[in-house]
Amino acid sequence: MAETISVEVARYSPERDTEPSSQRYDVPLHKDWVVLDALNYIKDKMDGSLTFRWSCRMGICGSCGMMVNGEPKLTCATFLSDYAGDGSPVRVQPLRYFPVIRDLVVEITDFMNKLQSVKPWLIRGDEKAVSEGEYLQTPEQLDRYKQFSMCINCLLCYAACPVYGLDPVFIGPAAIALAQRYNMDSRDEGAGERMDVLAQHEGIWGCTFVGECTKVCPKHVDPAGAIQQYKLTATIERFKSFLMPWAAGNSEMESAK
Amino acid sequence: MACVSINGANRLGSNSLPELLVFGARAGKAAALTSLEQKPPSEHVIAQANDEKRRLEEQFLRKTGGRERIATIRSEMHQAVESGAGIYRTQDSLQQAADKLQELRERFRNLSLDDHSLTFNTELLGALELEFMLEVGSAIVASALHRTESRGAHQRTDFPARDDRNFLAHALIFRSPDGSARIETTPVVITRWPPGERVYGVKSEVKEVAAR
Amino acid sequence: MSGVRQTVRYTEYHPRWYRTRVSTWWWLSRWPYLKFILREISSVFVAWFVVVLLLQIRALSRGPQAYAAFEHWLQIPVIVLLNLTAMFFVTFHAVTWFNLTPRAMVVRFGGKRVPDGLIVGTNYAAWAAVSVVLAWFLLRS
Structure with missing residues (x-):
């Protein structure tokens, strides 16, 4: 036996x-x-x-x-x-x-709705015609978001996040990390659109940086890092729009790429 | 089974994934929209649905006294198809697989489920999948028996040569009233690329030179 | 955020979902959670040091007598104990946040990401440098 x-x-x-x-x-x-x-x-x-x-x-x-x-x-x-x-x-x-x-x-419908709300896909202001060829990207540009693209939506990070447990309206680690995956993509132009959902109380500001999401992630996505980085971006963006309201919306986010 | 042929043919994994994600989603949406536009189902259709519901309840959910487990039949099926209808096949190995699958399909009727719940019943799902797999497996074996030639991943060691005269054709399998498989063929429509012999090494170089 | 909040609809086949309740003492269940709560609590002690500093400035502006009284107040055992505790928490606050900075700040230099250790190290170096300057100011007499 x-x-x-x-x-x-x-x-x-x-x-x-x-x-x-x-x-x-x-x-x-x-x-x-x-x-x-x-x-x-x-x-x-x-x-x-x-x-x-x-x-x-x-x-x-x-x-x-x-x-x-x-x-x-x-x-x-x-x-x-x-x-x-x-x-x-x-x-x-x-x-x-x-x-x-x-x-x-x-039951994971809650996450599915949140994921959709951050528009996790490439958003273009002007779509090129197929005949004009691909959107090229350097290895360095790929490197900026690649880590966040490894997410497999397994939701271990949500199960590790006391903020989500205490207040389920929090968008949560994976959804924000995936938003960041597209925000940091040189081919994407949708950072401004995502900001409405991300830069609110239930978005990044709900996070208190417990950091456990990153520890349990089986794909080393580092959602905690993604959220803190976005906090910095959103803050700079807020100050910019306050000081220079005439400047274009997502200049900081674009230059981050 | 769907074969949208995105890249000219179907391939598991890389090709069937876009089929599932893109065409599956489109098919689902189209089906939902179509169903909204349809008139309410006729009594005939409702009766058919009720029959199927009754069958599922009688055969699986409310059935007691069965003695076969899903996992046993499933692993015996894996074993039979793997050894009988793997890449290298013969009349004998295929016949053995066909007989075994027939036996398993009979034993399937004696299946017993532990799970009688209507909530997220994965065991019922497993039983339905197994039933389909047994049927698809039988169809694969029947068409491999019928195809007395070798082509691509279908390698009959008793018929090593390709036979375009008889088998440059899709096999279509129909279920006969007695449950057995009936095979018909439909010719392959050749458009731009006629099929050629797949050769490697020196032979392939010879072929290239000949082509020039 | 009603668009995101899920609408629960029970159907015949999902009669009842079980919802766990988060215990009030969830933060005691694991050391990382406890560490996180301690880090959050440390903000109270940071605030306390600010209050002490403000009191010191007020005493300073009211003349030598008031300042002597302030220094006397600082020597009360309870206040000493409180300040020692505050010192511990403020250090804890600084150390935990320093260690977390590379996660919040991705610094790129020449196309490559600056290693985490270097960012943390720079923080500590800056901390040490400021401390040395302050010590020199206070101890030179």
Whole structure:
């Protein structure tokens, strides 16, 4: 008999329960198994009713984010063996601060709406004709936003952010980092449009720089950095428009590229 | 399965992703708009939908006493298709895969679900996907059995040569009333690039010289 | 921001979502959260030092007697203790913010991003330099 490890999984059935409970399963402990493997083992062999989201198993799709022993983690990149040894079970819970639909599945419409509100796409004042060719970009220009473009929308940063937990109107780390990804893109001309959403209380100014979003990010996006950088940009922009109301709107943001 | 052929043919991953994201989104929007413009569904359509609903409930959600698990059938299916209808295929390996898939489709009827909930029921989803995969797998095997030649990723070691006379054609699979597959073909319309032999190394250089 | 706030609609298949409540003591659950709250609280002590400075200026403007009284007040054990605590928090405030500056400020030089360590180092160097100048002013007599 192979070595086993106990996994304590949060269960919640909206049809039956008023609040979540936890259920314990003993699964084989293989050296190369991640928490998601354990969950799939449970679903396949022990209890088909255990419900969770997953897809790619390789840290790209961003759908298997959960709380593992209280920390937001991608379960496909979190090894069981890191939790073995002390005999206590691995606790798996749904992502914190989101409403739970069932078991480990959370409701993320709130984030989807916020993401859309920051217009995370290239905005052009004047679109070139296809015949005029591509919008060229130097490696240096790419380097300015590349880090922020690595976001996979896994929402671990939201589950790490007490500001979002306490006041869910906060736009949150990933959405702001993705806005910054386009603001910093040399091909983009939409910084002014995004500012209305970003430079308000529920936007960047809601952030108190706890910094945990950056620590839990599996893709090293550094949303905390993105937000602080944008605070600086927005402040300079505010002063500029106050002192020189005749100057064009997003000169600072354009020169930052 | 969709094949929008953005780059002339379909390819998993890079090509099917824009198909999903671009054309899938457009298809979804178009379907939603069309449904708004339609008259309310006829009694016939509603009866059909109710039949399907009843089938799902009887076969999966309210069914008790089944003995097969999704994961068991699914991994046996993987194994059968991988070894029988991988890149290198023969009459024997394909026939074995066909027989195994037939067996699995019968065993599928004895499936049992642990999850009877109507909220985010991923096990029901898994069962429906498995049912489709078994059917698609059977179609793939049937068309590979029918295609007694080698072409692209379809390599019949018992028929190593390409046979444009009989098989420069798309295979179309229909479900017969008894559930088995019936195969018809439709010719390939060749526009700009006629298919050629795919060769490597010295052979490819010879071909290039010949082309000049 | 009504456009962003989600509208909850329950349907037949999503009868009830479970919402967790954030505990009042959430900031005690993890050291980084506690550190963050301490950093936020440090602002109170920064404000206290400002008050002390204002009191000092007022005493100075009222003449030697008032200033002597102010110095006497500074020696009350409670005030000494309070100032020591404030000193700790203000240092904590400075150190934590210094360490965070490279995240807020991306400095580019010759097309390359200046390394984080250099930005933090510059902060500390400036701090040290200002301290040395002040010390020289105060201790030269």
